[in-house]
Amino acid sequence: MRAVSRDHFSQLLYGISLLGALLGLTASLYLLAGLRGHLGSLVLNGVAAVILLLAALFFLLVFFLSLPQKKWPGLLIWLFILGLLVAEVVLGLVPPTARDELTHHLALPRLYLHAGRIFEIPFDHPSYFPMLLDMLFTPWVKWRWDFVPKLIHGLFGFLTGFLLYAYLARRLNPSYGLLGCLCFVFTPIVLRLGNLAYVDLGLTFYSTASLLCLLRWIEEKKALRWLILSGLSAGFALATKPNGLLVLLLLFFLMAFALGREKGNGLWPKALWLTLFLLLALAPFSPWAVKNLIWTGNPFFPLFTAHFGGGGGEVGGGPSLGILDRRRLFYGESWWQIAALPLRIFFSGADDRAQHFDGVLNPMLILFLPWAFKGKWVEEKRLLFAFALFYFLYALSLTELRIRYILPMVPPLVILLVYGIHNVYLRIARPSYLFAAVALLLTLNGIYLWNYFHAVSPLDYLKGRESREAYLSRMLPDYPAFRYINQQLPPAAKVYLIFMGRRVYYCERDYFYDASDNPWVLLRMIQGSKNGDEVKPKLGQRGITHLLVREELLKRFLDNNLTSQQKRIWDSFAARHLKGLFRERGYSLYQIHG
Numbered sequence: 172m173r174a175v176s177r178d179h180f181s182q183l184l185y186g187i188s189l190l191g192a193l194l195g196l197t198a199s200l201y202l203l204a205g206l207r208g209h210l211g212s213l214v215l216n217g218v219a220a221v222i223l224l225l226a227a228l229f230f231l232l233v234f235f236l237s238l239p240q241k242k243w244p245g246l247l248i249w250l251f252i253l254g255l256l257v258a259e260v261v262l263g264l265v266p267p268t269a270r271d272e273l274t275h276h277l278a279l280p281r282l283y284l285h286a287g288r289i290f291e292i293p294f295d296h297p298s299y300f301p302m303l304l305d306m307l308f309t310p311w312v313k314w315r316w317d318f319v320p321k322l323i324h325g326l327f328g329f330l331t332g333f334l335l336y337a338y339l340a341r342r343l344n345p346s347y348g349l350l351g352c353l354c355f356v357f358t359p360i361v362l363r364l365g366n367l368a369y370v371d372l373g374l375t376f377y378s379t380a381s382l383l384c385l386l387r388w389i390e391e392k393k394a395l396r397w398l399i400l401s402g403l404s405a406g407f408a409l410a411t412k413p414n415g416l417l418v419l420l421l422l423f424f425l426m427a428f429a430l431g432r433e434k435g436n437g438l439w440p441k442a443l444w445l446t447l448f449l450l451l452a453l454a455p456f457s458p459w460a461v462k463n464l465i466w467t468g469n470p471f472f473p474l475f476t477a478h479f480g481g482g483g484g485e486v487g488g489g490p491s492l493g494i495l496d497r498r499r500l501f502y503g504e505s506w507w508q509i510a511a512l513p514l515r516i517f518f519s520g521a522d523d524r525a526q527h528f529d530g531v532l533n534p535m536l537i538l539f540l541p542w543a544f545k546g547k548w549v550e551e552k553r554l555l556f557a558f559a560l561f562y563f564l565y566a567l568s569l570t571e572l573r574i575r576y577i578l579p580m581v582p583p584l585v586i587l588l589v590y591g592i593h594n595v596y597l598r599i600a601r602p603s604y605l606f607a608a609v610a611l612l613l614t615l616n617g618i619y620l621w622n623y624f625h626a627v628s629p630l631d632y633l634k635g636r637e638s639r640e641a642y643l644s645r646m647l648p649d650y651p652a653f654r655y656i657n658q659q660l661p662p663a664a665k666v667y668l669i670f671m672g673r674r675v676y677y678c679e680r681d682y683f684y685d686a687s688d689n690p691w692v693l694l695r696m697i698q699g700s701k702n703g704d705e706v707k708p709k710l711g712q713r714g715i716t717h718l719l720v721r722e723e724l725l726k727r728f729l730d731n732n733l734t735s736q737q738k739r740i741w742d743s744f745a746a747r748h749l750k751g752l753f754r755e756r757g758y759s760l761y762q763i764h765g
Contacts, residue, residue, distance in 0.1 A: 180341035180348070183233065184387070188400045190226055191327075195377070195407035195455055197222045198306035202458055205234055205306070208288035215309035223307060227326055233333055237349065245346035248353050255356055256329065258620065262366035263321035265629045266639055268646040272368045273674035276302075277317060280309040281676060289749055291466045295673075296473045296686055299466070301459040303410040304373040320368035328365045328372040332356040334379050335582055339589050342548065351589045355582060359531035359619040360574045363522065366627075370411050377408035378418040378579040382558060386551055389429050398444070403449025408579075409456045413474060417565050418579060419452050424663065425554050432550075486557055494572055502526045513563065520574055522623075530574025535612035536584045538737040539591025547596055555583040584655040643677070650717060652758040653677045659752070665714045669693065670721035670728070671758075683713060692723070696731055703743025709765060718749065718761045 197219055204215050234256075239245035250430050267277055275297050279488050283289050292298040306329070308320035332352035340348030355361060358435045380406035388397035405422050409415035426448060430441040453460075460470035469481030500505045504526075508515070517534045521527035544552050559580035566577045592609060631637040643650045649671060655681040656666060665681040675682055685692050696709040729741060751758040 177341050180345075181387070184334060184337035184383060185396065185400065186229075187330055187337065188384055188404060189234070189737065190229055191330065191376055191380050192400060192403050192407065194226055194307065195303060195403070195410065199310065199410070199455060199458055200304045201306040202289065202302075205283060205289035205309070206462065210284055210289070210309065210313070211287050216313060219307065219396065220310050220589040223323060225406045227322075228263065230326060230333070232328075237333075237336065237345065238347070239345060242346055245349050248346065248349040252332075252349065252353055252356065255353075255362070255620075257364045258361070258508045259328075260322065260323045261629055261633065262624065262627055263325055264318050265632050266678065267317055267321070267368055268643065269367045269369070270672065270674060272320075273647075273676040274672065275463075276305050276308060276368050276370060278673075278676040279319060280305055280312045283300070284309065284313050294683060294686055298410045299463055300722060301406060301410045301415070301456065302370075302454075303738055308368060317368070321366050322371055324367060324372050325365035326377040328361050329356060331372065331376040331379050331582060334376070334383055335585055338383050339586065343589070343593055346590045347589050347593060350592070351585050353613075354535070354588055355585045357613060357616045357620075358533055358536075358581060358585075359616055360578065361519075361581070361622075362620055363530070363623060364575060364578075364618070371578050374408055374415055374418070375578045375582065377411060377415070379582040380404040381408060381418065381422055382425075382555075382583065385426060386554065389426075390551075398448060399451060402448045403455060404454035405448075406455035408458055411451065414576065414579070415456075417562060419449075421558055421561055423449065425558060429550075431553065441747070446666055449624065471706055472643045488627060494567055496607060497571070500525075503588075512567070516563075516572070516574065527570060528572055532574060532581070534618055535609070536588055537587050539595065540584075541591070541686070542594045543587040543591035546590075546597075552587060552590060555586055557584040559587075627643060645648070647674075647677075648756040649721075649758050650677060651755050652753060652760055653679075655715075655753045655760060656680055656719065664716045666717045666719050666760075667693070667710065667713075667715045668719050670724040671719060681714070683715060689728060694729075697729075697733065697737055697741050697744075700740055700744075703740050703745075703747055706740070706744040707748045707763060707765070716763055717752075718763065720759055720761070721758055722754075722759050 199662040201215065201219050204210070204212065209215050234252075238249055267273060272278075279292070279298055279302065282292065304324065307323055311317065311319035311323075319691075332355045335347075335351040335355055336348035356365070357602035363373070381401045382402035384404060388394065388401060391397065398575045401422070405415070405419045407415075408418040423445065427441075427445055430436075431746065432443075432445060463472045463481075464470045466472070467481040469476060471479060472481035495509055498509055499578045514537075516528055517532045517537055519527055520531040521529075522531060523529060543556075562580040565576055566572055566644070591594070592605065595605055596602055632639070633640045637645075640654070644654075654677075656664075657677075660666070660680050662680070665683065666678065668675065668678075668682055668684040668689075670688075672688070673684050675684070696706050698710070700706050731739065733741065748763055749761040750764050751759060752762055
């Protein structure tokens with residue numbers, strides 16, 4: 172019975188990983204069709220939607236089949252996960268309001284759909300990044316069901332939880348598997364991302380699938396299917412987000428380390444396994460690399476421009492600071508605060524606060540680590556820990572440390588957490604103390620969910636007491652300005668968005684913005700003009716007819732970057748050629764005339 176049970180959970184791990192590969196293949200084919208101008212095809216969008224619906228049904232089937240029949244701890248955990256699933260769906264049904272939804276993950280599909288094809292956007296550097304999950308979002312944006320991409324992203328989060336369930340149920344038992352699933356999906360950052368149309372949970376799913384399949388292949392070398400799925404999943408991680416490159420490199424080195432420790436077999440067989448893994452991983456990424464190579468000459472653009480070049484983007488601002496310099500200069504942090512970052516990310520995270528990593532984890536992810544490495548499977552546990560550790564160390568090289576950027580390290584930590592709880596349970600004299608400690612730590616997540624639910628406040632909208640327009644006006648200070656643009660400006664208008672944070676999803680007119688956060692294009696126009704009248708034709712060369720600006724930030728930027736003579740040029744242009752049309756909540760719309 173035990174052997175059958177272990178095989179069942181092994182098949183479940185394989186099935187979920189295979190489902191992820193199918194979704195990745197669907198998105199890749201959608202990209203190729205979009206590049207050929209078939210985004211308006213009912214067949215293309217219909218097939219993608221049907222495959223997504225089947226994937227959701229598969230997850231629900233797996234979830235309800237995991238319902239424990241006898242053991243009450245497992246049943247209690249299962250019911251808790253069901254409650255989280257319902258909460259995430261409710262939170263995901265409101266209109267999109269998160270920053271990256273409005274700047275990228277929904278905004279770019281909307282642009283592509285308007286043109287009927289996927290095309291190059293030189294002024295938007297993120298548009299060159301791989302966008303695997305965004306391809307799955309596109310049909311729903313076309314049909315104006317823009318809440319569905321949120322549910323798709325949440326689906327990847329719950330599928331990741333059930334990867335952990337399958338792995339831990341095979342190693343320990345189903346109750347521990349459900350505990351691992353709960354600890355992941357109940358982590359605050361996962362709760363938040365599970366109802367946003369982002370891609371971080373997709374990256375985490377593919378990185379986890381690749382890691383766990385690789386561990387299965389190391390354990391069972393004859394089963395080539397595990398290596399194939401591991402390689403493909405690593406490739407889909409790379410095709411989801413640039414951080415996937417780190418996933419691929421870490422897994423490659425872990426695989427090389429594991430093979431190097433094995434006795435027997437020559438160097439060439441091991442090199443062939445590593446080469447096969449890399450080729451499998453590069454296959455899902457190749458369409459994105461070829462696209463960028465054709466557009467810019469650099470398959471990784473806008474990354475690695477010093478090595479591969481690339482001319483597909485507008486010029487941005489100056490060089491960015493590294494994370495250590497940034498934290499010291501921007502936040503005034505001392506050396507010991509910076510040295511404590513590995514602990515602080517688990518204890519002091521906060522949403523929407525860059526200094527506090529723009530996200531929340533839970534200290535329980537590391538509190539049980541000292542007990543995790545006892546008992547069986549020590550080498551496997553060390554590989555899990557190495558993946559998490561080196562992924563975090565990579566994050567320290569970024570310009571900003573955000574929790575969602577390091578999310579792929581959370582599933583390995585959850586596995587080690589469950590191992591630690593299991594080992595403590597085997598050795599503790601009073602298990603009730605352990606249960607109380609775990610319950611207390613999980614309560615912190617419950618408090619987070621309660622506060623977050625009230626911040627999103629979806630119930631009035633879902634009950635029909637609040638319209639979509641009213642909800643968006645309440646949640647987004649710039650939405651009234653975009654509503655005015657959509658209702659009042661002619662279809663041929665083109666708006667230069669200045670200090671709008673590139674939140675363009677709700678703009679239904681053509682637009683332009685700078686490649687960086689600051690309006691360097693406008694600044695250079697002013698600096699290159701002899702008088703105010705020369706600024707207008709320079710804007711006209713780009714087809715710009717209107718300016719939408721955040722007044723306070725624009726004034727501060729121009730005061731800090733213009734000389735007295737250049738300020739007079741700007742004032743002359745504004746007085747002679749700008750006509751105010753709308754002003755509300757600090758946002759102003761101007762028409763260029765004269």
